[in-house]
Amino acid sequence: MDEMTRLRELRADAPVSDHSSLAAGRQRLTEAAASGRRVRRLRADWRIAALGAAAAITVAAVLGTQLVDAAAPDRSGPASTAGTLRLDSPAAVLNRAADALEKRPAPTEPRDDQWIYTKTVMAQPGGSAGGHISYNPDNWVPYDNSAAAKNGKDDDYRTSRQVFRAANELPDDPVLLLAKVRSFYPTGHTAESPPEGKAQHSFRAMGLMVEAYPIAPAALARIYRALATVPGVHVTDHLVKDAAGREVIAITRREDGRHEQREILIDPHDFRYAGTRFVVTEDYENRLPAGRTQVRPEKFKAGQILLSEARVEAAVVDAKGEKP
Template sequence: MDEMTQLRELRADAPVPDRSALAPGRLRLTEAAASGRRARRLRADWRIASIGAAAAITVAAVLGTQIVDAAAPARSGPASSAGDLRLDSAAEVLNRAADALEEREAAPEPRDDQWIYTRTVMAQPETSGRVRFSYEPDSWVPYDNSAAAQNGKDDDYRTSRQIYRAADELPDDPAQLLDKVRSFYPTGHTEESPPEGRAQQSFRAMGLMVEAYPIAPDALARIYRALATVPGIHVTDHLVKDAAGREAIAITRKEDGRHEQREILLDPQDFGYAGMRFVVTKDYTYRIPAGRTKIPAQEFRAGQIVMSEARVEAAVVDAKGDKP
């Protein structure tokens, strides 16, 4: 059964959502819910991509109602195991995180016959009677997933083994490292996946590297030091909540030509990957271009969380179905 058929069945008899149906990463979410595939690119106009099927719109509706707590107090005091870390500068946070990671010993690289287990939470706010969907939060993927890498995965798909080894070979020099990572996750060249600016490609590609599991601590340290040099990055001056309700450090960059920012969330205790979010930065109305669809205009408000996911567990296991 192809993915679009699965999506249509998922949507069967569900009402059309009334607001917040289109948001960054909707295509990624619906593909993950339907088939376990993790679409990564998120470069084309997500508002158009998200309406490829009615199911995509319906599944997307459950995520759009979270709003950042505007009354949350700014927090620039201690936020981590580093004790005196202040959330004033993204470069300071990332370099301090790198310092901590360099003190840790790396576990052995997984064997090719082992599996990577992850458990992911996606935000599902109350929807006032609207349709909700379920998905399987537990995932097992072969460490050496070569067959999948060769069989129609999205352009940004890399196996865990490919990422681990590529990260291990990254140079110390931040500029050279960014060049390597951009080559590893190249920009697009089509209307559906248009070219990105250099800084935006760097932030997206580095986010994919940070999210990878497993990754050696010294490799992640080099990645953080290079990420600190990407133009336009910031750190939110207080801890935010991830999709699992945990406090996290948000390393952010506004998407070029958009009203949203992409956020890489880090655990404030061990500086590991905690999750990701897309957050609206400015109130706006999005109207579907003429001839595309009859979906009504969509209203977005500053602070609205339009996509949020958290990785709550990750481990190397010996077989599919095993848990730590």
């Protein structure tokens, strides 16, 4: 069973939640994220297979009516640190980004006793301030979060230290790099997390690697050059809005056999990870299997945003609770 069907079955009888009813769920998500549990998979890979994460499913489900901003920005491309960047091909965009990243100095690896602080925003229709709410706004995870890596049940979870070091060791050759990243983030092997095609696996795994913090600029440059070679990858020819309302570059790939595309969002100025979106690619109607209660089929329109999340802050700090 695919994850969209699971998601809709679980919410078929539920009314759209308001802010007060979602508060407890957001709190549980915050607590889960702080301990490195499976909530990470909601951000990195929207295949929400953990039925116990009911709050995560509810928050994701209510995003179904969020629409792409109708006001398209200037299609000549964003101003960036590398000059005017035309959004006409993923290779042009990602190689240009890689060129800029390679000029930046290598960072010092964080100490094992340091923490990674992140602040995340998730889009939710019907909220205040243009339909955006704070989702898990402040989160601290140990740089060396070995206990969570050993005890967690999420196959995609890697500590910041594991990713930082693995990224630095990635080869220059795109074919070899993609194989390494797929091995680092293996595909599923169960009904709840089924195996993926090679290209889809590459794109998902590369999205997880791009999202990692911290990551050396030279390593990110190699990742971008390889990402441009994944079959089916495209770039949206104009800037899009992330969950925080920022204009960003969208590197996209349609999910195999689905009506949606996964988007890796990149800041057009410093080329760092900005967020993730899942967007409907064509009009379609979802009907639940026989025996499930549903008043009417759920309809989706091309351009409708199913999930949108933005990382607005990330930093290495010395203690939990400390902010940059």
